[in-house]
Amino acid sequence: MIDFVRPLLFLDVDGPLIPFGPTWHGRPDRVPPPVPDTGNPLLARVEPADGPRLAALPCELVWATTWQDDANETIAPLLGLPDLPVVDIPEHDDGDVPGGPHGKAPLLVDWAAGRPFAWVDDEIAEADRAWVAVHHPERALLYRVDPGRGLTDADFAALDAWLRGP
Numbered sequence: 519m520i521d522f523v524r525p526l527l528f529l530d531v532d533g534p535l536i537p538f539g540p541t542w543h544g545r546p547d548r549v550p551p552p553v554p555d556t557g558n559p560l561l562a563r564v565e566p567a568d569g570p571r572l573a574a575l576p577c578e579l580v581w582a583t584t585w586q587d588d589a590n591e592t593i594a595p596l597l598g599l600p601d602l603p604v605v606d607i608p609e610h611d612d613g614d615v616p617g618g619p620h621g622k623a624p625l626l627v628d629w630a631a632g633r634p635f636a637w638v639d640d641e642i643a644e645a646d647r648a649w650v651a652v653h654h655p656e657r658a659l660l661y662r663v664d665p666g667r668g669l670t671d672a673d674f675a676a677l678d679a680w681l682r683g684p
Contacts, residue, residue, distance in 0.1 A: 525657070525681055526635040527575060528582035528605065528626050531593055533640025535568060536560050537668030553596070561596065563668070569597025571674050576681045580605060582626060582637065605629050620646050627654045634658065636677060640665035657683075 532538065538560060553561045572579055581589040581604045590601040605625055623646045626637055634657040637646075642662040650658050659680045663673055 523633055525577045526580050526630055526633055527572075527577040527677070527681070528580050528622075528629075528635060528637040528639075529572070529602075530639040530641075530663075531581070531583040531585045531589055533665035534638050534663040534669050534673075535565075535593060535597070536563050537666060538563070539666035561592065564593065564596045565668065566596060566598065568669055569594075569599050571669075572597065573599060575674075575678055577636065578603075580629070582607060582622060582639070584608070622646075623649050624653070626650075630654065630656070630658075632656055636661055636680060638663055638669070638673075638677070 529535070553564075579599070579602050581602050583589050584607055585593065586607070587604055589604065593599075594601060605622075607622055607625060620639075620641055620643070622637070622639070626635065627650060632655055635654075636659040637650075638661050640663050642660045647660050650660060659677075661673070661677060661680075663669055
């Protein structure tokens with residue numbers, strides 16, 4: 519019997535789940551979430567329908583955001599998600615080296631501990647892909663989301679296809 523290990527999906531908040539920038543207009547059928555009084559007006563941009571779509575993906579969801587545990591306290595309830603594991607990512611990431619990988623890349627590879635993973639973020643670059651390809655023995659998808667749009671139908675389809683892949 520084969521022991522199937524579900525891939526991880528490391529999920530950033532700002533950009534993928536909270537779109538920002540002048541190009542964001544929301545989805546046509548969008549119903550804004552009831553936003554807690556946190557002083558962050560961008561929380562109104564969270565798309566509640568993304569929660570069930572994320573939960574339906576064949577993976578283990580993990581927060582990979584400088585929101586840290588605040589993602590479970592603020593974002594998860596807006597999406598209808600349970601508390602998720604959280605990768606410890608410093609708010610001011612000193613791990614970034616100009617021209618090198620994002621400081622998250624080594625943290626996620628360590629956290630994955632050899633498991634296949636997808637990383638959804640708006641700050642992924644070629645240096646991250648190259649670094650992960652050398653340092654991670656399993657499949658990895660580094661999926662960049664347009665921060666002006668957030669996660670789209672096409673993004674969900676691409677993630678689902680990759681997560682179900684070989």
